[in-house]
Amino acid sequence: MAEVVSFHKETPAAPLVREEQTGGVLRLTLDNPPANALSVAMMTALDAALDRAAANAEVRVIILAASGKLFSAGHDLKELTAHRADADRGRQFFEMTMRLCADLMLKITHLTKPVIAEIDGLATAAGCQLVASCDLAICTDTATFCTPGVNIGLFCSTPMVAVSRAAHRKQAMEMLLTGETIDASTAKDFGLVNRIVPKQYLAQVVNKYAAVIASKSPLTLKIGKEAFYRQIDMSLEEAYRYAAGVMVENMLARDAQEGIGAFLEKRMPEWSGE
DSSP states (O other): OOOOTTTOOOOOSSOSEEEEEETTEEEEEEOOTTTOOOOHHHHHHHHHHHHHHHHOTTOOEEEEEEOSSEEEOOSOHHHHHHGGGSTTTTHHHHHHHHHHHHHHHHHHHHOSSOEEEEEOSEEETHHHHHHHHSSEEEEETTOEEEOGGGGGTOOOHHHHHHHHHHSOHHHHHHHHHHOOOEEHHHHHHHTSOSEEEOGGGHHHHHHHHHHHHHTSOHHHHHHHHHHHHHHTTSOHHHHHHHHHHHHHHHHTSHHHHHHHHHHHTTSOOOOOOO
């Protein structure tokens, strides 16, 4: 994680990220409305929460949600602008902020546990990047998404990395070049979200997805998530060679032996995580 001590010294009066665990499901809620901006303090808090989740063997799945009417407005532009008064016109702070954000998004990808974004409201700029970085995304029918940096002379270059890997290429370019806000239906067509549900059922549906995933072997989830992101940028031939090796190692795991045995014996498996 990037060093942030020199720029952020105050401890917020209340947690910026709320943590609630039910069984194997951990819900992390961005809790700094109305914007839930990805300030240095917010990103640091979320980074620490993800570290705790990674170290907690009882956590199988993570839900990333937000309080208020916005999922996240992205970077805190007031915080960034304030550092233009620094001797270097803000360069050091800008570099640290972008590095911290990139490390956070990579942490979500490299985390061995699936992360589901639960979106109700607007996810814009780095907030949209956060959604695109999650493994799954489920939103309400009134949720909206955009990468509007081009409108203020600041191309959404870092959000582009996640969005261009989640959405189809030309649709990602459409979002980045126009800066226009898209609705939930369009976001699903573009590939940014998996499901759209009525607002009153959002948490219920997300919890159901999380519970289903949490019921699987934690070792299998770890193997599968890592393999998915490693193979996706390989050539077809490389991907098959790599995936075949992963399958062999997975077959030798105790959980695979237990799962296949349970299937053949028509019983529920008992996962050991080995």
